[in-house]
Amino acid sequence: MPGAAPTPPPLWAAYFAYPAYRKKNDKVNSYQERLQGCMTYSMNGKAPPLGSPELVAFAAYSYWLGMGALMDKYGVPGPVPELDDEELLKGGKGDDFPLPDAIVRALPVDERGKLPGRGYPLVEKPTGGYSPQRGETVYRQHCQLCHGADGQGYASAGIPTLPPLWGPDSFNWGAGMHRVNTAAYFIHENMPLGKSIQLTPQQAWDVAAYINSRERPQDPRFDGSVEKLRQRYHQHTGYYGQSVDGGPVLGAKAYPNFPPQQDSGD
Ligand code: HEC
Incomplete structure (x- = not known):
């Protein structure tokens, strides 16, 4: 943990x-x-x-x-x-x-503020950029076993044990993890759990782009306009307020904050 x-x-x-x-x-x-x-x-x-x-x-x-x-x-x-x-x-x-x-x-x-272990070790952005499509392949090979084919993770007796990475129960659009760079650093260092530093920097950035180009709960600072929030708080490496591959603008159909606890079953 x-x-x-x-x-x-x-x-x-x-x-x-x-x-x-x-x-x-x-x-x-x-x-x-x-x-x-x-x-x-x-x-x-x-x-x-x-x-x-x-x-x-x-x-x-x-x-x-x-x-x-x-x-x-x-x-x-x-x-x-x-x-x-x-x-x-x-x-x-x-x-x-x-x-x-x-x-x-x-x-x-x-x-x-600089004690060892603080923050994540940086993983340089690949010179050729990153791609959610390539990231999907990485996800299928290295992640879906634990986080689910649909990214919704798993719960045991109603308690989430393997966290969802997108969708209604995941971290929201205001969490640091929604940034592609932050997720890439975390993933490269820590995932797949138990086998860390297995992915290349390219794979870590691509899979971070893949999970973060999908809808999730709203940024709690949202006050009615995705575009305004994007301009004010999302001037960084993330997809909030953007459309990926012609899809809907992310954030526009975000899930609610503070959802009631649900028994997500299996
Ligand atoms: C062996 C099971 C396993 C595999 C495989 C695995 N994960 Fe995880 N992952 C976990 C567990 C357990 C946690 C929660 C504990 C933690 O954060 O250290 C987690 C946490 C995460 C989180 C943080 C979620 C949050 O809410 O902050 C991200 C992001 C993530 N994993 C991405 C990935 C990606 C991308 C891959 C594939 C490269 C992957 N994981 C593969 C078990 C796994």
């Missing part, structure tokens, strides 16, 4: 990268606001309110992982110090965040 392996973006590295400015909502985000973003966009769900026990619990877990790793690395003995909820929710990048002296000396505030 993304929190546990060294290369996909781990929770503990993110913890020490906040508070930080995000273009996504044009303000400085605390760690709890960043977590809300994961739930609103990547999970296409409804985030618990600021200060809620759920966000405190996620923040505490992230802090405990990250702080434990830093204490090991810089030779600070003892258990991870406890923090009050308010401090936990801000994230570890603040000037006044309580850290043992040995860690403050080794890791100035500006360096804290």
Whole structure:
């Protein structure tokens, strides 16, 4: 899972990268606001309110992982110090965040957002570009076994175990994963699960283009106009507001946000 392996973006590295400015909502985000973003966009769900026990619990877990790793690395003995909820929710990048002296000396505030494992290793865009059609072939060979021929993944006893990659239950048009470049980096490093770094950069970009050129739930920042939203928030490598191969404009028939939980069966 993304929190546990060294290369996909781990929770503990993110913890020490906040508070930080995000273009996504044009303000400085605390760690709890960043977590809300994961739930609103990547999970296409409804985030618990600021200060809620759920966000405190996620923040505490992230802090405990990250702080434990830093204490090991810089030779600070003892258990991870406890923090009050308010401090936990801000994230570890603040000037006044309580850290043992040995860690403050080794890791100035500006360096804290760059802990190893943060973000994805970049995979250069192929010089000849990328193609959803070629990506479909890659998908059939390397992905559909787990994510389904129809991209809808699988659930076991009603709980999704293999995530859908497009359609009503997938990440939405506001999630970072809808960008072709971001998905290509993630896929190249982590997929097919258990056999990572199997695809060539070309295959990773092509298959990222394939899954991201299909309809999915609406960008939660949508306020009635796909074109306006495209201009304001989608000036990047993605297909929102565009037509692929003469198909419908993507985003125009997007699925709803916060869908009710459905029993998706098999
Ligand atoms: C062996 C099963 C398996 C195979 C094969 C596989 N995946 Fe996955 N994939 C998973 C699981 C499990 C997850 C969720 C856990 C995770 O994100 O690490 C996942 C997550 C993902 C996600 C993130 C979804 C999200 O909601 O953020 C993407 C994108 C993805 N896979 C793409 C691919 C692509 C493209 C391929 C083919 C190159 C592929 N996967 C092959 C099992 C698999």
